[in-house]
Amino acid sequence: MIEYAIYFAFGCFSLGLLMNLWQIVFASGVGDRVLALDTMVINMIALLVLFGLMAGTEMFFEAAMIIAMLGFVSTVAYARFMLRGNIIE
Amino acid sequence: MSILFDIAITAFLIISGVFGLVGSYGLIKLPDPMSRLHAPTKATTLGVGGVLIASMLHAIAVEGQVSLHELLITLFLLITAPITANFIAKAHLHRHVERDQLPDAAPDDCWAVHDIEPFQAGAEPSTETTK
Numbered sequence: 495m496i497e498y499a500i501y502f503a504f505g506c507f508s509l510g511l512l513m514n515l516w517q518i519v520f521a522s523g524v525g526d527r528v529l530a531l532d533t534m535v536i537n538m539i540a541l542l543v544l545f546g547l548m549a550g551t552e553m554f555f556e557a558a559m560i561i562a563m564l565g566f567v568s569t570v571a572y573a574r575f576m577l578r579g580n581i582i583e
Numbered sequence: 584m585s586i587l588f589d590i591a592i593t594a595f596l597i598i599s600g601v602f603g604l605v606g607s608y609g610l611i612k613l614p615d616p617m618s619r620l621h622a623p624t625k626a627t628t629l630g631v632g633g634v635l636i637a638s639m640l641h642a643i644a645v646e647g648q649v650s651l652h653e654l655l656i657t658l659f660l661l662i663t664a665p666i667t668a669n670f671i672a673k674a675h676l677h678r679h680v681e682r683d684q685l686p687d688a689a690p691d692d693c694w695a696v697h698d699i700e701p702f703q704a705g706a707e708p709s710t711e712t713t714k
Contacts, residue, residue: 495589496641499596503634506600510607510627517610525616525675532667533610533623539656540603540631547638550645555652562656566663573670577677577696 500548507544510537528572535565588644592637599633602626616675624668632657 514537517530539558546554571581606629609622635653642650676685677696688694 495593496596499593499600503596503600503603506604507630510603513607513611523616523679525671525678526619528674529620529623529671530610532671533607533627536623536627536631536660537603537607539660540599540627540634543631543634543638543653543656547634547641552642552650552652555656559652559656559659562659562663566659566667569667570670573667573674576674577670 497548500544503544504541507537507540511541524576528569528576531572532565532569535561535569539565585644588640592640592644595633595637595640599630599637602633603630606630616679617672620668620672620675624664628660628664631660 511534514530514534518527518534521527521530539562542554542558542561546552546558574581603626606623606626609626610619613619613622635657639650639653642648673696676694682693682697685694692698
């Protein structure tokens with residue numbers, strides 16, 4: 495039962511990643527693209543945790559943690575660049 | 584006992600999958616940028632939270648030990664998601680909304696996103712605040 499639920503969640507988050515890619519390519523502005531990239535990072539974290547759940551190993555939590563931190567920093571850097579035209583003044 | 588854990592893990596996984604899908608679909612479907620901000624920041628955080636809770640329950644049920652890595656990731660995401668949303672909303676206000684379209688910002692003169700000077704490379708940073 496858990497196995498099929500994991501497959502279902504895999505399908506949902508993968509479809510979500512494809513939708514984010516669509517939004518990145520066809521969005522109307524820069525802010526939407528940054529938002530889609532942020533959502534992509536969050537979906538990727540969910541996929542990594544699901545993969546660790548399926549493989550039965552705890553090795554992927556560190557990867558998920560690092561991706562979460564890098565995603566936050568990159569989104570803040572993008573937003574800062576949109577706001578000020580520079581990242582570190 | 585084991586069947587209860589199985590049902591709980593399955594329910595959390597399905598809920599999180601649906602939430603993640605809805606968040607990403609709302610990002611495409613919603614009409615204007617401010618409401619597009621709403622969909623992923625709430626729904627996807629709930630989605631990832633569901634996956635992490637399912638993973639914690641799985642660690643308790645299968646390996647018989649409490650795993651606390653997931654709480655770290657959940658805590659980090661719960662802290663950073665509003666900050667990210669606030670930054671993107673601020674950038675959107677700064678780029679696309681004119682000064683007179685915003686409501687009155689009493690007691691200040693204007694909103695903070697319009698109270699900044701454009702950055703110029705090599706210019707001296709001004710020490711006095713513009714009021």
